[in-house]
Amino acid sequence: MAPLKGQKIVVVGGSSGIGLGVAKAALQNDAEVVIVGRSPDRLKAAETALGGRVKSIAADMTREVDIARLFDEVGAFDHLVSTAGTPPPNYPIGDTDMDFVRGFVDNKLIGAVMLAKHAVRGLKKGGSMIFTSGINKDRPPVPGGSVVSAIAGSFSYFARALAQELAPTRINIVSPGWVDTPMWDELVGEAKSGYFAAMAGRVPAGKVAAPADVAPAYLYLMGNDFMTGETIHIDGGQRLV
Template sequence: MTSLANNRVLVIGGSSGIGLAVAESAIAADAFVTIASRSRPKLDEALKALGPKAQSAVLDTADENALEAFFSANDPFDHIVVSAAQTPTGPVRKLALADAQHAMESKFWGAYRVARFARLSERGSLTLISGFLSERPSAMSVLQGAINAALEGLARGLALELSPVRVNTVSPGLIDTPLWSKMDKDAKQAMFEKVAANLPAKTVGQPADIANAVLFLMATPFATGSNVRVDGGGAIA
């Protein structure tokens, strides 16, 4: 594995959850990190925890002009991670079409736009966060599975198109992130315990678990076109 010391890392969606954990791990590996999201207050709060080797940028992956301007104004990054997405869920016949289109727009097309405009060093890497529903569909989350599968297919194709830049995906299972903070505390705990009981790993994941996989892909020069599943065994349970 190669050192990440002094590498320039951009984490889109880096102000909370998995993205913030990736930023923390990259800084611990002595990289310089830029976190990006749409929310200036969330970015400012995250910077307090990240320290002097981090900076931030307000960036919306739905805004192609802003993305093009941002990358044009910055030197190439050594590694880019895309964790930002908003994906409403529900059965196909009940989820509003506008919500379904928004989910695809946010997670798939957001990553696609980043890939289109990103400037990366010659041996750099692009890592997209997908999800294990691409391999283990759920009757209640059909769209999410389809989006994740599309994202993983996009990454494999980009690994060829952008070579020698390396492109990979990390596929999480259920992760304890602020995404679940709106749930009643007891209801969330009951859900986590139920899921954990049915997983071979017997626990739900933490953001740091996904960050470990992302840093492995950043620091492994022979990894490209790969999908690393970190789901507690969810895809085989």
């Protein structure tokens, strides 16, 4: 495993949840970290939470001009991590709203494709890109899970093809189970604790993850130069129940 000391890591989605956990873990491993998100306020709060030891850049990955500017500003770097995403559509297919679904696809999938496109020019030899899919492709919430399931599932194939196209740059995916993040507060509000207690009772690991529980999967993929085109599931056994 290559050490991360002194390596520059760009975490898109690093202002909250899983991305913030990855940024924290990377800093603990002496990496140089740049966090990216849309909201300057969220970025400021994350900078504070990370002890001011990160650079932050506001950019919206649904806007290609933002992504191009982001990588111009970042310059040469070692690893791209993206955990960026918005809460998934949660209504049955019969009630699907085309604009909302398009917005979700734009944010999650096309945003990742555009990140990869523009990251290439600054990524150093030996570098990697890691994107985030999720348990919903394996255990879709029903109803309303088809869209998020389709998009999350596509990430593994995106990584496999891109790992060949961009070799020796490595491309991998992390697929987390449920993780306690602000996304859940937005999705289900006060019902969160009930959902989490029920899930903790079902999964073999006996708990719902915190961001710190899944961050090591990202660090592993950055550090292991023999991992590419792969999807790592880190879900406490949630796919088994």
